[in-house]
Amino acid sequence: MSAFPPRVYYTCSYVPPEAIWAAGCQPVRLLPDGPAPGECDAYLPRDFCPFVRAAFWQLHRMGEPAAVVLTTCCDPMRRLADVLQHHRPELTVLLLDLPRERGPRGQERYAAELERLQSSLSAWAARSGRTGLAPGSGRTLAQATGTFDRLRHLLRAARGAMPAPAFHRLLRHLLTCHPEEALTLLETGRGVAAPGAHAATEAAAPGSTEAGGAAAGAPGVMVITSHPVDPHALEVIEKAGARVVAEDSCLGERLLDVAPGSRDAGELAHAYLERPPCPRMELPGERLAYLEDLACRGGARGIIFLALKFCDNLSYDLPWISGRSLPVLLLEADWGVSSSGQFLTRVQAFVETLLPE
Amino acid sequence: MPLVAGVDVGSLTTKAVILDGDRICGWCLRPTGAFSQQSALAALEEALAACGRAREDLSAIVATGYGRISVPFPARRVTEITCHARGAWAEFPRTRTVIDVGGQDSKVIRVDARGRVTDFAMNDKCAAGTGRFLEVMARALEIDLEEMARLSLSARGRATVSSTCTVFAESEVISLIAQGRPRDEIVRGLHEAICDRLQGLVARVGAEAEITMTGGVALNRGLLAVLQERLGQRINVPRHPQLQGAYGAALIAAEQAA
């Protein structure tokens, strides 16, 4: 195997990284560092998903002729595919048609898409002259799935052992590095002891409120968002005196809760479509039962609804979630800018209402 | 040579320019206030008085600016986009891009070699990136606009102002003051925020050299420095950037009279 397989970027938790890995490429989760600058207005409007804008900008500025895997998950993502294909033709854009129906028909459709993904990526890698796999050393989908099943298992364990902000800093690193390197880091425990993570783990010790960790006895909250959750936002929440005990985000349950052992595209499609639903996949009513169960299991006393601006799919869930038993705090955020003073004040005030009299 | 006038009724100020041939012989700049019609008339009369002429001497008037529709004298109406382009191009004929930051909107205009508009983009939705935005922020910081420019140039660091909405940016500025950030860094941060918006507009139509900046905000050297740095090129500033719309209007009036 080549030490440096070609990198393939992907944006959505419904894209199986194991399919990219099986095609001999390195899956890299696209997690832009900060908001897109004003110059991005030339390509995408300002009143538009800030995550998609930031993702566009990162790909736009990228030097390498990379491949990008997107899904048809929402209007902004579909337009991102169009805008990349028109303004950055040197990028290879693969758009997976993500069904909404989850029964056999949806699975059959998605399995065909995953097969298309694998064959397109293999061809792309060969064309780019950087074949990830040496001849005769092919990696089967089952082998690739094994790697990622193991990775998810270790990540779940790590998540239980450290505060949410530290876990997410670690996760962001692992989702962008070579899968085998990520496995090594987690198996040797070096990942958990990574500098940022380490400080935060210590901070979670009783009586300590340093470095953004929450104090013991802090009320547990569930965070709901439609995008990869912003570690800064989690830091602010913990700094405000709450503990994140459940997380419904693209990097929360939706990332880790995948049935293991898929051997072919059909099984993989099944595993991915049957995982905890994202707001795009499900209707508000159907998602409620799942969210209530998640909150209950974590022992959450309140919900922080982290609405990335202009996200239609998430916004429609808010009225249903607000009307239930747990109190809800709505926070509107831009991508990569959520740590303002106002943000902290609001979370602190919310936490004050959750504390026992 | 025919005597002509251009009157630019903006949201904050009203400007009038009297042109005798290709020479500005009189001008006036006054606050628009609540009565734009009176303001338009007063500006025209004052500009005429400055050169000792009367309205009867004028062979054409062009009105521009948001109040152009209701000027209380016979005038041809042309948008400020066309007028600013014409005015900037007349003063700097190699201008291909005009950046105008007005009271309630900002615009970026592309012009061709003959000073004609080929494309433009304007700010959307709110007053971020406009003269009004700067005024509100200066008030929050308890400084005047000139001091704002000076502070920005001397700032060593910069605060991050993420919000692009005037109201939210104001409360962000107040939080930054509360955190004890130096005022010069906040001012610099505000200028960066505005320039980010302007850069967005520039990107939409493309920036071809030379660039000329019009509107009163062009006099803010602090902001100008940030914008030049971001665009990576020098920006022309006319002698009276606030008058550029009225000047362009007068030039169009002169063409009409000729």
Add this chain to the structure above:
Amino acid sequence: MASLSPRTRRRALHYALSHAWVLSLARAGLGLPRRPPTEGYLTEAVRWGLGELAAAASRRRPVVWCNVALPSEFVYGLGAVPIMPEMAAGFAAAWRGAPDFIVRADGDGFPPDLCSFHRCALGLAREGWLPRPDAVVATSLFCDGAKKFLAHCSRLFGVPFHLIDVPYEDGSRAVARVAARLQEVAAALQAGGHGFDARHLPRSLELSNRARQHYLEVMRLRRHRPAPWRGSEALSYASVFFMSFGSPGGVRIYDALRRALAARVAGGRFAVPRERWRLLWLHFRPFYPGKLMPFLELEHGAVIAAEDMSHLWWEQLDPGRPWESLARKMTSHFMWGPVERRLEVMLRLARDYAVDGIVHYSHWGCRQSTGAVSILRQAAVGAGIPFLNLDGDCIDPRNGREEQARTRLEAFLESLPERRDAFAAGSGG
């Protein structure tokens, strides 16, 4: 309705009493001569609209709430009345009632980032202004907000929700999948009572085809220079365009319109006194009364010669193969799939209708449309056609910024002939 402000109620009454279509209905009913400018097609539209509303309100026929991307033939084919709440929002805007309904939706916790079509429609639904649905059917075609909004409505009213998931790429497999799903939904609706009956389907498709023939002729007549119909008026008929195909009313409306436009062309009576420019309008117009459209078409003579939203994109339907036909109408939608489909439509319309410029109206909150503007602009400019993107709001006048829009349109028109020169010079050199 009690929570609406007295002002809105007064306006609704005023609208009902004074607006042209109610008057013309009264005229038709009383046998008075019809208003000349609409030569009967408005009367037909009102007759159809009120007839459908009456059938829904009296529960003579079941009611289906759906989004504009669901073919109305499917609903008529089940013997039901289609109600598209998004289009109802357009009517609310027309009599200046939209802000009150939007405030109602805001009070329910919907953020103002969401599309005002849906927020206004939510207010209408909550206030009981629309006939209660027996079922809600949504397609996954473009606009994410529409399906979430409709799912929300189904919960509000406690009625079944059916989603028709349309594959992104067109093709025979996609058609087969959607056809199967349409059959499934039809079966579920029929099993649920309320009198849904799919035996109306062949007739619905046949009626749709007849209306289609008339509409194709309307589109052909609109190519005439000067234009016989104002695009601002054509866009006001969006609700008719999306909701009447498949009904007898649809045939009558478009037959009357076709005859009216033919008579105008023959008699030399045109849309605007002096046609100086012809424009292609992309997306919807502001539906609330305002000066923007009269300013553009009447004052400046810039007539909207064509619109993408009201161009006919589907092939003739086959009443013998109703499910496949309807599925094809959906999978081939020009707003679905890669943006190339929309580009092709834009350039084709621009050429066929000989336009001098293209205006894209960027409705606040419409991600699927505004996200493509940079590509549309590049393609238009590449083809030598000036392009203007106009920010605004179709439903909420508070977000409409009419003065700004006027200035932009005026500046755009000021630059039009010059841009043509610029292009000619550029292409010549």
